[in-house]
Amino acid sequence: MDTAVRFPTTPKAIRARALKLSARMNVEKAFQTIMRNCLDQIEANENGVIKYHDVESLHQMRVGLRRLRSALGMFDEVLSLPMALRQELDWLVSRLGPARDWDVLAGSTLPRITTALDADAALVRVQHAAADQAVALHAVAGAAVASERYQSLIGRLERWLDERGWRAMQLPADKVRLKMRIGDFASGILEKDQQRLLKRGRKLKGADPEARHRLRIAAKKTRYAAEFFAALYPQKTVRPYVKALASLQDELGLMNDASVADRLLRQLSDGKEELKDGTGFLRGYLASHARLGGGTLRKLWKRFVPLRAPG
Known part of the structure; x- marks a missing residue:
């Protein structure tokens, strides 16, 4: 009997952990907790994007990015992310987004149509071409996440969050609202x-x-x-x-x-x-x-x- 330990060929994509805010938290602490939750989801899927070009890992990393940017928008009345970091987040989104779009086309939209129809050679050629494009763009996404630019972005975000970098640029009224x-x-x-x-x-x-x-x-x-x-x-x-x-x-x-x-x-x-x-x-x-x-x-x-x- 074969008793060898077998490992999965691809990692398990990581969804967001359940987020537990306390009613006793002030606005600033709640923001830090939400942002940490989003960053954890992004970072947990790095290996799947870099090493395996995994479709679901890339999707969950993008979800984490969308959640993080949404959180920044919710709290932007009381604190603000530096423009340089916003631009770097835009860069990362631009590297991951195209691969996800082609994944959906090649892995979901086209198979749904070809399953409903008797796919002829013309449709099969399109499906193969779309899959090739998705593979190529996964390489672009993986290279971005493996880059020093990405590591610098994550490190700067974490420092800004841990050191409460927003405080240096705040008005007195904003500081009061953070204590609500x-x-x-x-x-x-x-x-x-x-x-x-x-x-x-x-x-x-x-x-x-x-x-x-x-x-x-x-x-x-x-x-x-x-x-x-x-x-x-x-x-x-x-x-x-x-x-x-x-x-x-x-x-x-x-x-x-x-x-x-x-x-x-x-x-x-x-x-x-x-x-x-x-x-x-x-x-x-x-x-x-x-x-x-x-x-x-x-x-x-x-x-x-x-x-x-x-x-």
């Missing part, structure tokens, strides 16, 4: 996020892809805020709220994937005659199904609208 209990601050953030989301959802019927994208971003930010502050409120209030947001975000995400897929398929066929038939068919298929998807989105929106933000 987190509960009052969180309620204001959740209410503001919900109002922005409701405003963007009012014209959902007939919305174009750009309007749906703005709604998706608002839903994502509202969900992150609700998850960050969930421990401060009764679970019977938070859970249905986050669940409704997640369903809404998922449906908007699928519609956004179709919009991104159209752009990537146009890029893929540019100057490649052998891919034009396949990409043309796929773009038409995605466009026709996008027009049919609005009904599901409106149903999910109607379920969300009656819910109130925790507070």
Whole structure:
């Protein structure tokens, strides 16, 4: 009998750990706790991105980055990240984002279509070309995360967080607000996020892809805020709220994937005659199904609208 120990060929992608804020925390301590949670998620997926070019590890690193940037936006009324660090975060996002877009196209969107159809040679060629592009961009993402520039960014973020680097640039009024209990601050953030989301959802019927994208971003930010502050409120209030947001975000995400897929398929066929038939068919298929998807989105929106933000 073979008793050799076997190790997985790829690492397990790391999701965000459960975040537990205390109602006794002040705003500054809560910010540090949230940011540390986001940084832990980013750093935990480094090996999967660098060594294995793992699809899910890259996805979870991007989720960690989105959560971190969302947290910075929530607290920007009382503290601010230096512009140089903001620019470095933008650089990292620009290196990871394209690989994720092509992963979704090659690993999700196209297989879903080809499974529903009898894929001919033209569609198979497109799928292979998309997969090749995803592999190439994973190498770019891995090189970025392995670089000294990335290590410098993470080190500077951690020092700024541990040393409370925002204090040197603060006004007296901001210092007072940092000493507030987190509960009052969180309620204001959740209410503001919900109002922005409701405003963007009012014209959902007939919305174009750009309007749906703005709604998706608002839903994502509202969900992150609700998850960050969930421990401060009764679970019977938070859970249905986050669940409704997640369903809404998922449906908007699928519609956004179709919009991104159209752009990537146009890029893929540019100057490649052998891919034009396949990409043309796929773009038409995605466009026709996008027009049919609005009904599901409106149903999910109607379920969300009656819910109130925790507070």
